[in-house]
Amino acid sequence: MxxxxxxxxxxxxxxxxxxxxxxxxxxxxxxxxxxxxxxxxxxxxxIRNFGFITVTGQAAGDMWRRARRARDVWDEIVGPAGIPVVHRGTAILARSDEALAVAREFAGGEMGEGCQVLPPSALDEKMPVARRDGVRGFLWSPHELRVEPxxxxxxxxxxxxxxxxxxxxxxxxxxxxxxxxxxxxxxxxxxxxxxxxxxxxxxxxxxxxxxxxRPTLCKLHMLRLAPQGPGWTLGASMMMDLSFGRYLGFDGCPSVAALRARIARLEPETLANGIHLIVVQSADGSLVVGDSHHYAPTPDPFAPDAVDQLILRHAKETLDLADDRIVERWTGIYPSSANxxxxxxxxxxxxxxxxxxxxxxxxxxxxxxxxxxxxxxxx
Ligand SMILES: Cc1cc2nc3c(=O)[nH]c(=O)nc-3n(C[C@H](O)[C@H](O)[C@H](O)COP(=O)(O)OP(=O)(O)OC[C@H]3O[C@@H](n4cnc5c(N)ncnc54)[C@H](O)[C@@H]3O)c2cc1C
CATH class of the missing domain: 3.50.50.60 (FAD/NAD(P)-binding domain)
Structure with a gap:
C-alpha cells in the first residue's frame, strides 16, 4: 500500500x-x-502512562495553566469519544509533619484554589482503603481525572x-x-x-x-496489581509524601526543603531510583502503581525487580491492599530536558x-x- x-x-x-x-x-x-x-x-x-490528568502538582506558570486547559479539553471530549472517566480527584496523603506543612502551604496559595487539607478521618469518605497509621492529614484536589490510556x-x-x-x-x-x-x-x-x-x-x-x-530519555517502571475484589474502591488517584517532594508544583512551599531532607534521610534508595508513588485504579478493580525514574541517552531494556519491590513497599505502606500480587509489569520512556x-x-x-x-x-x-x-x- x-x-x-x-x-x-x-x-x-x-x-x-x-x-x-x-x-x-x-x-x-x-x-x-x-x-x-x-x-x-x-x-x-x-499508552504506558497512568492516564492521570494532573493539575495539582504541575509546575507554576505555563505547565499549571496548560494542565487546567488540557483537563477541560479532556472533559469536553471524553463523552463524544466514548472514553470512560475511571475516577476523579486526587488525595495526596501527608505521612509526616513536614508533608502536612507542605499541604497546608500549597492549599493556602494561588495554585491551591479548590483544594482542601483534610484530617485523616475524612479518608472514610474520600479514600476508605488508605491506611490511617502515620497519616497526619491529606491534600484533596478535585481537579484531576483518570482515563485508561x-x-x-x-x-x-x-x-x-x-x-x-x-x-x-x-x-x-x-x-x-x-x-x-x-x-x-x-x-x-x-x-x-x-x-x-x-x-x-x-x-x-x-x-x-x-x-x-538538551533532552535525555527517562525510563519508568510500572506495575499492575491484581483486581482488589468487590467493594475495594480507590475512588481517586493517590499520592503521598514522595510526590510532595518530587512535583515542581510544590516548590514554592517553604516546608518542601525540610520534607526533601527527611525523605533523603529516611529513603535514600527510593530517592536514588527516582521513585514516587502514584496509584490509580482500573475498571476491573486492578491497580496501576508506579513509578521510578532512570535517565540515559539510550535507556537499557532491563527492569530490576528490586525497583518494583521498592515501589510495591510504598504502596503497601500507604494502602490496605486486598491483593498485592503483581500481575503485569512494563516500562515506558519519555524525553526529559536537562535544561x-x-x-x-x-x-x-x-x-x-x-x-x-x-x-x-x-x-x-x-x-x-x-x-x-x-x-x-x-x-
Ligand atoms: C510510565 C509513564 C507514566 C506516565 N504517566 C503520566 C501521567 O500519568 N500523566 C501525564 O500527564 N503524563 C504521564 N507520562 C508522560 C506522558 O505519557 C507523555 O508525556 C506523553 O505520552 C508523550 O506523548 P507523545 O505523543 O509525545 O509521545 P509518544 O506517546 O511516545 O508518541 C510518539 C509517537 O511518535 C512516533 N514517531 C516518532 N518519530 C517518528 C517518525 N520519524 N516517523 C513516524 N512516527 C514517528 C512514534 O512511533 C510514537 O507513536 C508518563 C509517561 C510514562 C512513560
Missing amino acids: TAPTAAYDLAIVGAGIIGLGHALAAARWGLKIIVIDRDAQANGAS RTAVPAVATWLEAVHGVTFLRGAAVTEVAPPRVETSRGPVRANKVVVCPGPDLVTLFPETIAKY DVPAFFDTPLPDVRVAMVTSGAGMSTGFALAEEVIADLYA
Whole structure:
C-alpha cells in the first residue's frame, strides 16, 4: 500500500497523545489533516502512562495553566469519544509533619484554589482503603481525572478519524520534512504545514532543533496489581509524601526543603531510583502503581525487580491492599530536558513546528500545548 497522495493542510508526525492533541486543535480550525506514525498502533508513552490528568502538582506558570486547559479539553471530549472517566480527584496523603506543612502551604496559595487539607478521618469518605497509621492529614484536589490510556488513546484517534475526518497513515516512518513534501517509508505525502511530535525520537527529524533543549530519555517502571475484589474502591488517584517532594508544583512551599531532607534521610534508595508513588485504579478493580525514574541517552531494556519491590513497599505502606500480587509489569520512556524545560515548541522551518513535552506530563498538558502550536502556525 502506498501513502495517500492527496494534499493536506497539515501533516502531523507522531500519533501519541501530543500528535493527537494537534490533530484535535487543527480539526477545530477546520483543517484537512493527516497523522503519520511508524507504528501500527499506539505503543509509546501515551499508552504506558497512568492516564492521570494532573493539575495539582504541575509546575507554576505555563505547565499549571496548560494542565487546567488540557483537563477541560479532556472533559469536553471524553463523552463524544466514548472514553470512560475511571475516577476523579486526587488525595495526596501527608505521612509526616513536614508533608502536612507542605499541604497546608500549597492549599493556602494561588495554585491551591479548590483544594482542601483534610484530617485523616475524612479518608472514610474520600479514600476508605488508605491506611490511617502515620497519616497526619491529606491534600484533596478535585481537579484531576483518570482515563485508561491503553484504550483512551486509540479511542481519541478513532473519534478524530470518524467525526473530524482526520486521515491516519500508520506503519510509515517519516524520514524528511520539507513542506509541501513529507517523505515517508511508504511514499511522499503533500502537506502545506507540518507539526513533528516525535516523543522520545530525538534524532530522526530536526535533531539540531531538539538538541537546543538538551533532552535525555527517562525510563519508568510500572506495575499492575491484581483486581482488589468487590467493594475495594480507590475512588481517586493517590499520592503521598514522595510526590510532595518530587512535583515542581510544590516548590514554592517553604516546608518542601525540610520534607526533601527527611525523605533523603529516611529513603535514600527510593530517592536514588527516582521513585514516587502514584496509584490509580482500573475498571476491573486492578491497580496501576508506579513509578521510578532512570535517565540515559539510550535507556537499557532491563527492569530490576528490586525497583518494583521498592515501589510495591510504598504502596503497601500507604494502602490496605486486598491483593498485592503483581500481575503485569512494563516500562515506558519519555524525553526529559536537562535544561528543566518542561515542554517546548520550536520552528526549524517557517511552516514546521516541533512540539515535545520534556517532563513526563504530556497526558496532562499536551492538549493545551497543541492549541498554542496550532494558533502559532495559523494565526
Ligand atoms: C510510565 C509513564 C507514566 C506516565 N504517566 C503520566 C501521567 O500519568 N500523566 C501525564 O500527564 N503524563 C504521564 N507520562 C508522560 C506522558 O505519557 C507523555 O508525556 C506523553 O505520552 C508523550 O506523548 P507523545 O505523543 O509525545 O509521545 P509518544 O506517546 O511516545 O508518541 C510518539 C509517537 O511518535 C512516533 N514517531 C516518532 N518519530 C517518528 C517518525 N520519524 N516517523 C513516524 N512516527 C514517528 C512514534 O512511533 C510514537 O507513536 C508518563 C509517561 C510514562 C512513560
